[in-house]
Amino acid sequence: MTRKLFELCGTETERVFSPFCWRTRMALAHKDIKAETIPWRFSEKDAIAPHQSDKVPVLIDGETSIADSWAIANYLEDTYPDRPSLFGGEGGRAMGRMLNWWGDTVVLGGIFPMIAADIHGLLRPADQAYFRKTREARLGKTLEEAAANRDQAVEGFRNALNPMRLTLKTQTYLGGTSPNYADYIVFGPFQWARATSPFKLLKEDDPVYAWREKLLDAFGGMARNSPGYVV
Amino acid sequence: MTRKLFELCGTETERVFSPFCWRTRMALAHKDIKAETIPWRFSEKDAIAPHQSDKVPVLIDGETSIADSWAIANYLEDTYPDRPSLFGGEGGRAMGRMLNWWGDTVVLGGIFPMIAADIHGLLRPADQAYFRKTREARLGKTLEEAAANRDQAVEGFRNALNPMRLTLKTQTYLGGTSPNYADYIVFGPFQWARATSPFKLLKEDDPVYAWREKLLDAFGGMARNSPGYVV
Numbered sequence: 001m002t003r004k005l006f007e008l009c010g011t012e013t014e015r016v017f018s019p020f021c022w023r024t025r026m027a028l029a030h031k032d033i034k035a036e037t038i039p040w041r042f043s044e045k046d047a048i049a050p051h052q053s054d055k056v057p058v059l060i061d062g063e064t065s066i067a068d069s070w071a072i073a074n075y076l077e078d079t080y081p082d083r084p085s086l087f088g089g090e091g092g093r094a095m096g097r098m099l100n101w102w103g104d105t106v107v108l109g110g111i112f113p114m115i116a117a118d119i120h121g122l123l124r125p126a127d128q129a130y131f132r133k134t135r136e137a138r139l140g141k142t143l144e145e146a147a148a149n150r151d152q153a154v155e156g157f158r159n160a161l162n163p164m165r166l167t168l169k170t171q172t173y174l175g176g177t178s179p180n181y182a183d184y185i186v187f188g189p190f191q192w193a194r195a196t197s198p199f200k201l202l203k204e205d206d207p208v209y210a211w212r213e214k215l216l217d218a219f220g221g222m223a224r225n226s227p228g229y230v231v
Numbered sequence: 232m233t234r235k236l237f238e239l240c241g242t243e244t245e246r247v248f249s250p251f252c253w254r255t256r257m258a259l260a261h262k263d264i265k266a267e268t269i270p271w272r273f274s275e276k277d278a279i280a281p282h283q284s285d286k287v288p289v290l291i292d293g294e295t296s297i298a299d300s301w302a303i304a305n306y307l308e309d310t311y312p313d314r315p316s317l318f319g320g321e322g323g324r325a326m327g328r329m330l331n332w333w334g335d336t337v338v339l340g341g342i343f344p345m346i347a348a349d350i351h352g353l354l355r356p357a358d359q360a361y362f363r364k365t366r367e368a369r370l371g372k373t374l375e376e377a378a379a380n381r382d383q384a385v386e387g388f389r390n391a392l393n394p395m396r397l398t399l400k401t402q403t404y405l406g407g408t409s410p411n412y413a414d415y416i417v418f419g420p421f422q423w424a425r426a427t428s429p430f431k432l433l434k435e436d437d438p439v440y441a442w443r444e445k446l447l448d449a450f451g452g453m454a455r456n457s458p459g460y461v462v
Contacts, residue, residue: 091319094407101394176325
């Protein structure tokens with residue numbers, strides 16, 4: 001059985017960059033489950049419409065298709081219980097829901113204005129028009145205005161990572177002594193930035209930087225070997 | 232065996248208000264473990280010094296004494312594994328560490344400036360001097376200046392609760408279908424505010440308000456029946 005994963009890319013099909021797709025990529029690797037990438041672009045809504053979604057990731061696993069990174073993580077945990085656990089039990093699954101929202105609002109939402117203009121530069125012209133229109137509405141400013149403010153914005157972003165930074169003082173990963181889905185939740189947005197932007201989000205002496213290095217090396221350097229900037 | 236818990240109070244011994252002690256109170260109730268309160272005030276460092284701590288909570292369980300709410304939660308989980316779990320497995324324990332830091336920095340740290348002047352009003356004169364000196368240094372302003380700004384500060388505080396608010400859209404508690412230590416982490420600071428200040432932190436139509444109501448009712452209304460304001 002060939003599993004397939006629709007993953008967001010721009011002009012280069014190898015440069016898969018969606019933060020949500022990266023959460024799923026890492027979750028699949030954690031479970032040691034292979035899936036073939038189907039490159040997908042913002043304007044290709046028709047390709048995933050049969051799977052009741054207008055966004056990626058969409059995972060096709062035999063007769064089943066699942067959209068949304070959180071739903072996919074839960075599907076993988078429930079369908080492949082004998083593989084390494086993504087949540088470390090039901091408490092981790094429940095708390096993971098909140099960490100997922102923290103990852104979406106604080107990490108992904110914090111990074112987005114700083115890299116949006118760079119993402120735009122990687123897209124095909126048709127996708128550029130869609131991206132600019134929808135994202136500028138969300139930002140309340142132009143992509144270029146958001147980028148111009150990033151040296152200042154990054155300070156607030158780094159401060160907002162404090163709960164994570166303090167956690168890493170006493171454990172190597174958010175998941176404990178080894179990484180689990182809690183780590184992939186936060187790593188996804190960092191890998192999105194790495195794939196799309198040369199902007200330096202973290203200082204090298206930050207424990208979050210050291211944590212990110214470990215996840216770049218995980219699964220045989222899967223994330224590090226994917227197209228991206230050295231940041 | 233009588234277990235004992237040193238708990239912070241002010242002039243009234245019944246009005247126990249430390250956010251950290253409330254985390255421990257809820258954790259003990261979750262495990263259905265009784266502990267007798269030893270009222271403790273900021274100036275009574277000598278009373279807990281034999282237990283290698285200068286802060287409460289300090290739990291005395293037979294020959295063992297444990298300080299720090301996170302350490303106590305871990306102690307209870309490990310020592311009483313047959314009682315209801317506080318973390319729901321090792322994944323929950325690891326992710327709980329981060330939620331604990333989120334609770335400390337975002338929830339407790341967000342509430343503190345808004346209620347500090349009210350806390351001061353509940354203390355004995357000797358404790359008031361200590362509290363004003365140490366807390367004003369931490370705030371970088373007077374207790375009264377911090378209170379004067381609270382109508383504005385509460386907006387930012389409410390926004391910062393978004394990851395929790397979004398989580399409560401799909402599950403009743405941070406711990407899932409029933410509360411666990413993830414909930415007590417966040418409830419502790421809310422109960423601290425309730426015990427000390429009439430200031431309204433949450434709007435009544437906020438899902439976080441409904442969640443707080445449920446925890447006020449938990450364990451036979453333990454928190455609701457403790458001295459506090461109706462907020």
